[in-house]
Amino acid sequence: MSPPRRRYFNAEGIVVRARDLGEADRIVILLTPDRGLISAVARGARRTRSRTGGHVDLLRHITAHISEGRSDLHVISQVETVNAYLPLRNDLDRLTLASHFAEISERFSLQNAANLHLFALLRDSLTYAESTPKPILPLLRLWHETTLLTTVGLQPQLHRCVRTNTEIPPGDHWFSPSEGGLIKRPDQADTNTSPDPIAFNHPENTPIILAPLNTIKLLRHITRTPNWGRLEGLRVDARDVAGGSRVMGAMLRYQQERGVGRAERVMGEVSS
Amino acid sequence: MAAFRPDPPRSITPAAPPSDAPRGVAAPVSRVIEAFRRLPGIGPKSAQRLAYHLVRMPEAEAAELSEAITGVKQRIKLCDICADITEEPVCGICSNTNRDRTVICVVEEPLDVTALERTRAYNGLYHVLHGAISPTSGIAASDLKIKELLQRLQGQKPSEEVSEVIVATNTNLDGEATAMYLQRAIAPAGIKVTRLARGLPSGTDIEYADDATLAHSLESRSEISD
Numbered sequence: 001m002s003p004p005r006r007r008y009f010n011a012e013g014i015v016v017r018a019r020d021l022g023e024a025d026r027i028v029i030l031l032t033p034d035r036g037l038i039s040a041v042a043r044g045a046r047r048t049r050s051r052t053g054g055h056v057d058l059l060r061h062i063t064a065h066i067s068e069g070r071s072d073l074h075v076i077s078q079v080e081t082v083n084a085y086l087p088l089r090n091d092l093d094r095l096t097l098a099s100h101f102a103e104i105s106e107r108f109s110l111q112n113a114a115n116l117h118l119f120a121l122l123r124d125s126l127t128y129a130e131s132t133p134k135p136i137l138p139l140l141r142l143w144h145e146t147t148l149l150t151t152v153g154l155q156p157q158l159h160r161c162v163r164t165n166t167e168i169p170p171g172d173h174w175f176s177p178s179e180g181g182l183i184k185r186p187d188q189a190d191t192n193t194s195p196d197p198i199a200f201n202h203p204e205n206t207p208i209i210l211a212p213l214n215t216i217k218l219l220r221h222i223t224r225t226p227n228w229g230r231l232e233g234l235r236v237d238a239r240d241v242a243g244g245s246r247v248m249g250a251m252l253r254y255q256q257e258r259g260v261g262r263a264e265r266v267m268g269e270v271s272s
Numbered sequence: 273m274a275a276f277r278p279d280p281p282r283s284i285t286p287a288a289p290p291s292d293a294p295r296g297v298a299a300p301v302s303r304v305i306e307a308f309r310r311l312p313g314i315g316p317k318s319a320q321r322l323a324y325h326l327v328r329m330p331e332a333e334a335a336e337l338s339e340a341i342t343g344v345k346q347r348i349k350l351c352d353i354c355a356d357i358t359e360e361p362v363c364g365i366c367s368n369t370n371r372d373r374t375v376i377c378v379v380e381e382p383l384d385v386t387a388l389e390r391t392r393a394y395n396g397l398y399h400v401l402h403g404a405i406s407p408t409s410g411i412a413a414s415d416l417k418i419k420e421l422l423q424r425l426q427g428q429k430p431s432e433e434v435s436e437v438i439v440a441t442n443t444n445l446d447g448e449a450t451a452m453y454l455q456r457a458i459a460p461a462g463i464k465v466t467r468l469a470r471g472l473p474s475g476t477d478i479e480y481a482d483d484a485t486l487a488h489s490l491e492s493r494s495e496i497s498d
Contacts, residue, residue, distance in 0.1 A: 017408055022313040048473040054482030058408055058445040084483040089445065092452040099407030099445075262410025269412045270453065 007068040011035060012082070014122055015060050016102040020046065027073070028056045029106065030064075033119040037111045040066055040074040055079040059088060059098050061123060072111060083123075087130040094129050096270050097137055100263035101125045101144055107256050108152045117151045128228050136232065138241045143231055145248040146222045154255055156247075157181025158220050168216070175211040175247045177254035182211060209250055215243035301327060353424065355400045355417045357382045365389075365398060372396045373432040378421065378454060379440050380404050380447065388440065396438070399424065404446040405453055411446075413453055422457060436464045443470050 013030030016037075021027045026045035030038050045053040055062055056079060065078040088098045105122040109115060125144045132140050149155060160167055161184035162176060174183040211219075218240045225231045253260070260268075297305070301323055308319035326334060350356070351363035358364070365371060365385075375396030379385055385398050401416045413419075428434055439454050441447035455465045471489035472481055481489070 049476055051477075051480040054485045057484075060482075081482050081484075086484060086487060089448050089484065090452075092449060092456065095445070095449055095452070096407045103408060263407040265410050266405060266407040266412045266449075269414060 008077070009066055009068060010063065011038060011066055012063045013038065013061075014102070014119070014126070015056060015058050015062065016106040016122075018056065018058050024050075026053075026056055028076070030062070031102075031105055031109055031119055031122060032114075033116040034114045036113040036115055037106065037109045038066075038074060039072055039111075040064070040069075040076045042076045042079070052076060052079050055081050059095075059102055059126065060084055061126075083127075085126050085130055088126065092270055093134065093137065096263055096267040097141060098126050098129050100141070100261065100267060101129070103261050103263045104145065104148060104252060104256075107261075108148060115151075118148070121147055121151055124228070128232075132232065135238075138238070138245060139231070139234075139236055140228070142218075142241055142244045142248060143222055143225075143228055145245075145252055146219065147226060149248070149251065149255070150223060150226075154180065154251075155223060156219065156251060158216060158223065170213060172210065172212045173216065174208045175250070176208045177247075177250040180251065182216065183208060207250075209247055211247055212240075212243055214240045215247065218244050219247065350400075354398045355402065355420060356385055356398060357400075370395075374435045375438065376421075376424075376434055376436075377438040377440050380442060380450070384440065401441075401450065404441055404450040406446040407449060408445075413457075416450075418454070418457070421454075425458065425461060425463065434463055436466060438466050438468065440468045443468075 011030065011032050011034075013032035015028045016031045017029040019027050021041060024044050024046045026042045028040055028042060030040065032038055042050075042052045042056040044050045045056050047053065056076065060081055061083040063080050063082055064076050067075040067077050069075060085098065088094045101122055105118060109118055121144070125140070128140055129137070146156075156175070157180060158168070160181070161173075162179040162181035163183050166184060168182050168184055171185065173185045175181070176183050214237065218236060221234075222231065222244070249264075304323040304326060305316075305319045308314050308322050309316060314322070326337075329337075347359050348357050349359070349361070351358045351366055352361050353366040354363060356363045356365070360367075372395050376399050377388060377394060377396055378399045378401060379388065380401055380403060382400055385400065388394055388398075399417070399421045401418060401421070403411055403416050405411060405413055405416065425434055425437070437454070437458055439451040441450045451467055458465050469488075469492050470485065471492050472478065472485060478486070
């Protein structure tokens with residue numbers, strides 16, 4: 001009986017994670033538009049004369065001819081780079097930000113589950129990270145995180161109170177990561193102190209965060225602006241961006257069920 | 273003296289026969305199979321083959337192997353100066369007075385020192401980071417021997433003042449991140465920071481080279497001399 005024929009497929013994807021395997025191989029995790037996350041081995045990729053090695057480094061947009069494995073681990077037989085994002089590799093701040101994008105995109109993706117929008121968001125965000133002026137990078141991060149949550153169906157509720165379902169009036173309010181939206185601040189509450197824990201804290205004890213008026217306005221504007229090009233030119237106070245990042249960061253951490261991300265930790269040391 | 277970072281303690285005495293060991297295998301053999309399985313690049317079949325090779329090995333040879341394994345963990349430590357693996361407080365390269373003390377080559381792993389020494393093209397000193405900054409794996413500068421490198425550069429004797437730091441980290445994303453971090457941390461001290469040249473390896477076909485390699489090759493092109 002002849003051995004079963006190997007099945008091949010072509011895939012386009014971005015390398016979101018890679019790790020060494022054995023003597024000279026590398027396992028890469030690709031975020032693809034039509035198959036979600038796929039894992040594949042690039043044989044001999046760490047050898048200096050490897051034909052695949054240079055193409056399967058992290059944060060590369062590639063097309064690959066892949067031999068289907070018996071398990072979920074496939075084998076890359078041919079690979080070409082679509083975009084190496086070279087400017088990211090020459091700037092530590094851009095590189096760590098791009099790694100953060102890749103990390104959270106992977107966390108919200110599934111194996112063998114197509115998600116064209118998530119792939120396109122990562123591809124576009126990496127392109128924007130190449131050339132966005134450095135002072136605007138925190139806004140790009142906030143846009144990416146907010147758009148990612150919206151893409152995966154977790155858009156924060158910024159217009160109605162998640163507890164009372166009443167409209168949020170203009171002013172400072174609270175944001176609950178576990179409930180996914182704003183909590184209307186009672187008139188008597190002082191925004192400079194924590195609210196009454198019994199009345200305000202969620203049963204899961206996730207701390208709620210102060211969301212000042214301008215932060216709320218900015219987040220609302222971002223959720224209405226899926227196009228980064230229209231947001232890039234916006235003049236925004238750095239404090240409002242930082243406020244928005246605190247809110248979105250807390251929501252991301254809650255949804256991922258873990259603390260500070262790997263790239264975030266490195267970003268903290270790089271920027272300090 | 274810098275102590276070699278021990279691996280977290282792990283028992284290799286399985287409560288039940290490990291799943292990788294074939295059924296009916298004597299407990300001491302399955303214990304060895306399980307121990308071999310933990311080595312990088314060793315699969316279950318290789319682990320079994322190695323274990324049965326040990327069973328057939330003369331007792332003296334097996335004892336020598338066992339002594340070598342325990343010895344490597346007991347006797348080695350990190351060099352007080354460069355953090356390379358050594359038996360003495362200061363390694364052979366750092367204590368060699370014939371080496372050029374004004375140049376330090378920074379590498380990721382002790383094996384990289386061996387690779388560079390094989391070239392016989394470098395006569396300076398080294399500094400081993402024991403890893404690379406990896407944003408995707410969450411390895412930050414504080415997890416590496418970077419603080420020790422900066423202290424070493426600050427505390428140098430005037431006669432042995434370092435004029436150049438060669439960053440010889442890998443040319444992958446983590447290596448690049450580490451190189452950029454080092455450049456940012458060292459350059460303000462007025463020390464020249466250089467990076468190993470990147471380009472096409474000998475004997476390679478240009479059509480298979482990736483964009484980054486080709487771009488670096490073009491940037492670092494050199495004139496053909498007679």
